[in-house]
Amino acid sequence: MPVFSSPPSTQNLSIDLKKFSKVFYLKRMGRKFFVGGNWKCNGTIEEVKKIISILNAGEVPSSDVVEVVLSPPFVFLPLVKSELRPDFHVAAQNCWVKKGGAYTGEISAEMLVNLDIPWVIIGHSERRALLGETNEFVGEKVAYALSKGLKVIACVGETLEQREAGSTMEVVAAQTKAIADKISDWSNVVIAYEPVWAIGTGKVATPAQAQEVHAALRGWLSSNVSAEVAESTRILYGGSVNGANSKELAAQPDVDGFLVGGASLKPEFIDIIKAATVKSA
Numbered sequence: 580m581p582v583f584s585s586p587p588s589t590q591n592l593s594i595d596l597k598k599f600s601k602v603f604y605l606k607r608m609g610r611k612f613f614v615g616g617n618w619k620c621n622g623t624i625e626e627v628k629k630i631i632s633i634l635n636a637g638e639v640p641s642s643d644v645v646e647v648v649l650s651p652p653f654v655f656l657p658l659v660k661s662e663l664r665p666d667f668h669v670a671a672q673n674c675w676v677k678k679g680g681a682y683t684g685e686i687s688a689e690m691l692v693n694l695d696i697p698w699v700i701i702g703h704s705e706r707r708a709l710l711g712e713t714n715e716f717v718g719e720k721v722a723y724a725l726s727k728g729l730k731v732i733a734c735v736g737e738t739l740e741q742r743e744a745g746s747t748m749e750v751v752a753a754q755t756k757a758i759a760d761k762i763s764d765w766s767n768v769v770i771a772y773e774p775v776w777a778i779g780t781g782k783v784a785t786p787a788q789a790q791e792v793h794a795a796l797r798g799w800l801s802s803n804v805s806a807e808v809a810e811s812t813r814i815l816y817g818g819s820v821n822g823a824n825s826k827e828l829a830a831q832p833d834v835d836g837f838l839v840g841g842a843s844l845k846p847e848f849i850d851i852i853k854a855a856t857v858k859s860a
């Protein structure tokens with residue numbers, strides 16, 4: 580399997596991010612900035628209502644330029660969907676690999692569709708590490724969710740051990756290949772690159788580290804899927820993103836948005852949503 584050989588397609592288009600905001604740049608690339616909030620296994624009804632009221636009051640860029648998707652735990656999805664402002668959307672954090680049935684504790688893609696939940700996160704590193712989800716299983720899940728009409732945030736990323744061994748690109752390529760092997764239409768897929776060592780640790784990837792992997796991943800898509808898919812697929816960064824570091828990360832040409840954990844439960848999430856509309860320093 581070729582591993583990250585070709586140059587990223589975006590580097591052909593040089594735009595001075597000091598003069599123009601990132602959303603302007605992405606508009607030219609045909610990719611809308613995306614900010615996802617993954618609430619993981621957190622919250623009470625009271626806390627969820629509080630977060631919703633903060634989000635609903637937030638002054639944010641128009642949904643024409645920034646797409647915002649919140650992912651509460653399953654049990655809060657109907658509440659969040661009904662109370663959240665209409666320009667923000669919701670995602671489930673997982674779904675079953677095939678049609679529902681005798682799978683105790685699972686939630687099917689059909690159920691999400693029935694509840695009009697448009698998005699689902701698949702392959703988060705916590706599920707890979709703690710629940711044993713393999714690359715192949717994640718690929719099958721992505722394909723099944725897409726086949727039912729869901730849009731998918733597909734997560735990839737290396738552990739610290741893998742980074743230190745110099746195998747980041749191989750790991751991310753293998754995770755992406757397992758998805759590419761199962762799907763042909765990428766139009767409803769967003770990739771979230773989330774280095775495991777940066778998740779919940781406060782140890783954010785530097786903008787250069789994020790850009791390096793994002794550009795390589797886009798190069799992989801270009802060589803192994805198509806130039807069109809490489810250019811149109813949004814690649815998000817996730818791992819200790821906060822209000823302070825989001826602007827510099829957003830300014831990287833191949834960072835098309837974020838998947839935010841801890842900070843998506845705080846008021847600073849509003850600053851992260853705005854990160855792409857400011858010009859870089």
Ligand SMILES: O=C(CO)COP(=O)(O)O
Pocket residue numbers: 617703773777778779780781817818819820838839840841842
């Ligand atoms: O896992 C993440 C989002 O899916 C990132 O989590 P943190 O932002 O808390 O590091």
